Structure formats: C-alpha cells, structure tokens
Amino acid sequence: MMELATLQAAYRDGSLTPSQCVQQVLDRIASSGRDEIWISRVDEAALHDTARELDRLLTEEGHGVLARLPLFGVPFAVKDNIDVAGMPTTAACPAFAYTPQRSATVVERLQAAGAILIGKTNLDQFATGLVGTRSPYGPVRNAIDPEYVSGGSSAGSAVAVALGLVGFSLGTDTAGSGRVPAGLNNIVGLKPTPGLLSTRGVVPACRTLDCVSIFARTVADSWQVSQVAAGYDREDPYSRQITMRGPQRRGYRIAIPAQLEFFGDAAAEQAFAAMLASLRERADCSIDVIDYAPFRDAASLLYQGPWVAERLEAAGPLLAAQPDAVHPVVAGIVRQGTDYSALDAFKGQYKLAALKRAAEEALAGYDFLLVPTTPTMPRMEAVLEQPVLLNSQLGYYTNFVNFFGMAALAVPGRQRSDGLPAGVTLIGAGGADHALAAAAQALFEAAAAAPVASAPLAFNEPxxxxxVVGAHLEGQPLNWQLVERGARKLIATQTAPQYRLYALRNTTPPKPGLARVTEQGAAIEIEVWELPLRRFGEFVAEIPQPLGIGSLELADGRWVKGFICEPAAIADAEDITPFGGWRAYLKRG
Structure with a gap:
C-alpha cells in the first residue's frame, strides 16, 4: 500500500527504491482502467529521472536522507486547478488552459521535501461542484462502487488515493471539495484553517474562502503532509500566521446537530447512529445536541447569496467570450453572479456575521462539532438527471465551514448496511487543526501506530x-495544562548540580518542590517545554501555593523559566534528592 509509514519503512530496510516505487505506480495506473482520474501526467522519462536521483541520495546518505526529506519518495498528485511549472493548468476547461512558469507554493514545498509528483487530476470544472461529474474529461467514478459519484470537486485527487495510485494528493476546498470526496471514497480529507496552506498558484473558485486540502489513507499521513505544506507565505495575501490550539488530553466534548438531515437515505442515517452509539460508550467522550440552524443558513449563502459572484473572477471572462467552452451546469451557476450588486454583498456580510456569532454561541463549551461528511450517497445516473439538487444535498454539512473560518477533518466512519462508505467530519474553530488531527486519530483510528498528538506544526509566534520537574512532566497528571495550550517538549535533561528536590506535603496531585542551594546540591531530572508566550500568563495563574515560576539553570549552563518552591514549604517536606528526579521517586518500592 501507499501509506507513508509503509513506504518509509521499505526505503529504510532496502526492500524498495524510489525507482521501483515509481514503476509500481505506473503499473497500477495502467491496470486501473481509470483514465478519467487524470487530466495530465508527468512525462515517464522525467519521472524515472527524478526517481533515479532519489535512488542516488538514498545510496549516498542512507537513512539520513529520510530524516532530511520527510516525504522522500512518496508519490503524489495535485488537482488541476493548482499550478505545476511546465504543465498545463486547465481547471477542467481546455479553453481556459495556461502553462505556468512556477509551481504553486504548496507544490514547491512538497517536492522540496522529496515527494514525487505523478500528475494532475480531474475535477468539477472551475472547482464548481461536489459531485465529480462536471468535467469534459469525463465523470470520475467512485473508488468503492463505480455506479456512484466520487464527489467533487476534487474527484480525481480523492480517487487516486483511494485506489492506492499515490500516497497522498492535493485538492481544494471552498464548499466541501476536500471533504465530500473523502467521505464518499472512504479516505481522509484534511481541510485546514483558511490561510494555513498557501493558495498562491491556485485558480480561485471563491478566493476569500478557498483552501488547499489534503487527501490521504490515514490521519497520520494527512498530518505529516500538512507539516510540510503548511506555513505563512508572504506572496499570498490570504496566507495567515495562525496560532495553533494543542490537542485534548482530558476527553472530548462533542456537539452534533439537533436537526440531522439524510434526505431519506436510511442507510446513511443508520451508519451515523451506529457511530454515535460507539462514541457514547467511551468514557472520554461526551456528546450533546446543538441547534444547527445557523450553520445550515450560512451554508445556503454560498450558492444562494452574493458569494457566487466571486466565481466570475476565474470563469467569467471565458464564459462571456466562449460560452460553449464552459460546462452547462457550471455556466448556469457562475452566471448567477451577475444577479448581485455591491449592496447585496454587504447585506450578505451582515447576515453572515450574525450567523457566525450564533454558531459560536452554540458551540461554546464544546471542543468540536461532529457531522456526517455527506447526508447521502447518490448514484451517478441520478446526479446527471438532477445535477443541482443532489449537489446541494451533498453540501448540507460542509458549506458553512470556510465561511466561519473553521478547520475540518473528514475520516471514514461506520460502513453502511449496503456496504458503501459513510464518512464523518470533525469540525473545530480556526487554529484547531492539530487538536482535530489528534482527536480524529484517537476516536476513529483505534489501530493507528503513528500518533499525531506529539507532532505539532512549527511555532509561528513568540x-x-x-x-518542569513533577506533575507537569510528560505522562504525569497535569501535563495536559501544557499540551492543551500548544506546548511541545524540547528535551529531557537535568538541572545544574545546585538543586535539591522535595516531596511536598498535602498536594493534590502529589507534587515536588525544587530549591537551589549553595552546597550539597545535585543534578535533578527535568523536561524543558516550549509554550506560546500568549498562553504563559494563564498557565502561571493556575500554579498553586507554595509553587511558583522563577529562573532555573540547566546542566548545559543555560537559564530558562522553571518551577521553584517557597522555602517555608520545604521545611517539613521529604528530601528526595537522592532519587535524582520525580519519576524515580514515584517508582520507589
């Protein structure tokens, strides 16, 4: 299979080379019978050249290259509204095609990390649709059952991953295009906080809402790719330096819609109910209902409000000059943009602001919103007969997310009674990307072997x-106070040999006190964590007497902030310095 950990293990043990991997990919593509997945592919000779260069690096650097290039030798694909230098960008419209001289920022970052681009994938034209059928290159058939739609607009990208043709792929997501295809093809779809991944080099659908999304087989894979692809891009005016929320460590408070809608699809409704029943059995999970009306009403604004006018930016000039060059369903949607005035745009913003406030109040006190990724799974023939109605149904649980600046992660849920997939999506506030990934892996991938909770994105803030020396150490009862504030462990080390450690009396949970002394000191085991400065004050405010924060000297001579103790509390405390650290003391016989 194409899971990243599997590929990296094979490269590490010598059972696979990048050249062999590329040949396997080409063989799978040839035997798949799914030409509709691709709009263009990298020239095979160029692919083999790239692979041979990676072979050389693996031979010369050994395992070191796997650490240096985190996506070494991983085949990937990109949706064909994302620029790749030297390859046409069509947005699934041949008359619109152009050949960029430079790749999109996200593609540059992935290739610099060692990933191997295989080709560009089919989509609903101009990323306008959630069905995967609105393309002159042909409808993209579902990976599980070809009689059903694949979902869109990132149809080809999702199916390429679901069929194991590539390790991961890039899509885009304005209204759900990075989540709906994931749900319908039983894979993972990561939709980041808007601005976390650069959209420079992406053909806009609604530029103020567009996100680059990631498809993968597992949550860990999607998160590993995001760690490479994410980051502030000064060339993209919509890129933002987003502060991250840390993963949950005390359980999950989950909201679900009080008004669940499945449009008569009993199998989808039963699958979601079965998934909820299993979550309710978990001791670490509480589930309550909230009013879904503000989310639903915001979702309707995307195609029944002035935001549809944004779609005129990319497709409008071609539609005016060559109306027959645009897919008729797409043309009908885009033309609606001319019906709105500047006044309508402001009225839409006012309505959206009120709905966002109502949604924030509904979610207050909850960590995440959990919804079905799609309420139903239509057949291909039904969508071709009712393209607008069924497309609208597929966006019932997705359209509002970018309006509210939220992050979302679509994952496989319980299988339907008819054997089809029934995905679910966790949705969190902007900046909850890491928390979402950790929660989704914990709740829906019980057998996961690559936890993402300890793999945060790089800091982009002071x-x-x-x-820390005691109850805040990794694995200890108060460590959550650091992790949930986005802290990450830097090193396990020791203090300078001028300290003594004491077991304090009457503390819950049990805590030690650390004191600097002028003689008979020792080196004490500690951990150094890095914490966002904006969260430091509230962390300090939670520290009870007799503990406090001062300056502490490390074994290497550096000084950092650290836990100290009032001298009065040490007077009647047990001196546990000979144990060398809190963990060793707790393990005493």
Whole structure:
C-alpha cells in the first residue's frame, strides 16, 4: 500500500527504491482502467529521472536522507486547478488552459521535501461542484462502487488515493471539495484553517474562502503532509500566521446537530447512529445536541447569496467570450453572479456575521462539532438527471465551514448496511487543526501506530521555554495544562548540580518542590517545554501555593523559566534528592 509509514519503512530496510516505487505506480495506473482520474501526467522519462536521483541520495546518505526529506519518495498528485511549472493548468476547461512558469507554493514545498509528483487530476470544472461529474474529461467514478459519484470537486485527487495510485494528493476546498470526496471514497480529507496552506498558484473558485486540502489513507499521513505544506507565505495575501490550539488530553466534548438531515437515505442515517452509539460508550467522550440552524443558513449563502459572484473572477471572462467552452451546469451557476450588486454583498456580510456569532454561541463549551461528511450517497445516473439538487444535498454539512473560518477533518466512519462508505467530519474553530488531527486519530483510528498528538506544526509566534520537574512532566497528571495550550517538549535533561528536590506535603496531585542551594546540591531530572508566550500568563495563574515560576539553570549552563518552591514549604517536606528526579521517586518500592 501507499501509506507513508509503509513506504518509509521499505526505503529504510532496502526492500524498495524510489525507482521501483515509481514503476509500481505506473503499473497500477495502467491496470486501473481509470483514465478519467487524470487530466495530465508527468512525462515517464522525467519521472524515472527524478526517481533515479532519489535512488542516488538514498545510496549516498542512507537513512539520513529520510530524516532530511520527510516525504522522500512518496508519490503524489495535485488537482488541476493548482499550478505545476511546465504543465498545463486547465481547471477542467481546455479553453481556459495556461502553462505556468512556477509551481504553486504548496507544490514547491512538497517536492522540496522529496515527494514525487505523478500528475494532475480531474475535477468539477472551475472547482464548481461536489459531485465529480462536471468535467469534459469525463465523470470520475467512485473508488468503492463505480455506479456512484466520487464527489467533487476534487474527484480525481480523492480517487487516486483511494485506489492506492499515490500516497497522498492535493485538492481544494471552498464548499466541501476536500471533504465530500473523502467521505464518499472512504479516505481522509484534511481541510485546514483558511490561510494555513498557501493558495498562491491556485485558480480561485471563491478566493476569500478557498483552501488547499489534503487527501490521504490515514490521519497520520494527512498530518505529516500538512507539516510540510503548511506555513505563512508572504506572496499570498490570504496566507495567515495562525496560532495553533494543542490537542485534548482530558476527553472530548462533542456537539452534533439537533436537526440531522439524510434526505431519506436510511442507510446513511443508520451508519451515523451506529457511530454515535460507539462514541457514547467511551468514557472520554461526551456528546450533546446543538441547534444547527445557523450553520445550515450560512451554508445556503454560498450558492444562494452574493458569494457566487466571486466565481466570475476565474470563469467569467471565458464564459462571456466562449460560452460553449464552459460546462452547462457550471455556466448556469457562475452566471448567477451577475444577479448581485455591491449592496447585496454587504447585506450578505451582515447576515453572515450574525450567523457566525450564533454558531459560536452554540458551540461554546464544546471542543468540536461532529457531522456526517455527506447526508447521502447518490448514484451517478441520478446526479446527471438532477445535477443541482443532489449537489446541494451533498453540501448540507460542509458549506458553512470556510465561511466561519473553521478547520475540518473528514475520516471514514461506520460502513453502511449496503456496504458503501459513510464518512464523518470533525469540525473545530480556526487554529484547531492539530487538536482535530489528534482527536480524529484517537476516536476513529483505534489501530493507528503513528500518533499525531506529539507532532505539532512549527511555532509561528513568540514562545517561552519552561522547565518542569513533577506533575507537569510528560505522562504525569497535569501535563495536559501544557499540551492543551500548544506546548511541545524540547528535551529531557537535568538541572545544574545546585538543586535539591522535595516531596511536598498535602498536594493534590502529589507534587515536588525544587530549591537551589549553595552546597550539597545535585543534578535533578527535568523536561524543558516550549509554550506560546500568549498562553504563559494563564498557565502561571493556575500554579498553586507554595509553587511558583522563577529562573532555573540547566546542566548545559543555560537559564530558562522553571518551577521553584517557597522555602517555608520545604521545611517539613521529604528530601528526595537522592532519587535524582520525580519519576524515580514515584517508582520507589
């Protein structure tokens, strides 16, 4: 299979080379019988050249190259509204095609990390649709059952991953295009906080809402790719330096819609109910209902409000000059943009602001919103007969997310009674990307072997280093106070040999006190964590007497902030310095 950990293990043990991997990919594509997945592919001779260069690096650097290039030798695909230098960008419209001289920022970052681009994938034209059928290159058939739609607009990208043709792929997501195809093809679809991944080099659908999304087989794979692809891009005016929320460590408070809608699809309704029943059995999960009306009403604005006018930016000039060059369903949607005025745009913003406030109030006190990824799974023939109605149904649980600046992660759920997939999506506030990935892996991938909770994105804000010695150590009862604030462990080390450690009396949970001394000191085991500076004050405010934060000297001579103790509390405490650290003391016989 094409899971990233599997590929990296094979490269590490010598059972696979990049050249062999590329040949396997080409053989699978040839035997798949799914030409509709691709709009263009990288020249095979160029692919083999790229693979041979990676072979050389693996031979010369050994395992070191796997650490240096985190996506070494991983085949991937990109949706054909994302630029790749030297390859046509069509947005599934041949008359619109152009050949960029430079790749999109996300593609540059992935290739710089060692990933191997295989080709560009089919989509609903101009990324306008959630069905995967609105393309002159042909409808993209579902990976599980070809009689059903694949979902769109990132249809080819999702199916390429679902069929194991590539390790991961890029899509885009304005109204759900990075989640609906994931749900319908039983894979993972990561839709980041808007602005987390650069959209420079992406043909806009609704530029103020567009996101680049990631398809993968597992949550861990999608998160590993996002760690490479994410990051501020000064060339993209919509890129933002987003502060991250840390993963949950005390259980999950989950909201679900009080008004669940499945449009008569009993199998989808039963699959979601079965999934909820299993979550309710977990001790670490509480589930309550909230009013879904503000989310539903915001979703309707995307195609029944002035935002449809944004779609005129990319498709409008071609539609005016060559109306027959645009897919008729897409043309009908885009033309609606001319019906709105500047006044309508402001009225839409006012309505959206009120709905966003109502949604925030509904979600107050909850960590995430959980919804079916799609309420139903239509057949291909039904969508071709009712293209607008059934497309609208597929966006019932997705259209609002970018309006509200939220992050979302679509994952496989319980299988339907008819054997078809029934995906679910966790949705969180902007900046909850890491928390979502950790929660989705914990709740829906019980057998996962690559936890993402300890793999945060790089900091893009001021931080402070903090030494912890007791209940805040990794695995100890108060460690959540660091992790949920987005802290990450830097090193396990020791203090300078001028400290003594004491077991304090009457503390819950049990805590030690650390004191600097002038003689008979010792080196004490500690951990140094890095914490966002904006969260440091509230962390300090939670520290009970007799503990506090001061400056602490490390074994290497550096000084960092760290836990200290009032001298009065040490007077009647047990001196546990000979144990060398809190964990060793807790393990005493």
């Amino acid at each position: 931080t402070v280093q903090l030494a």
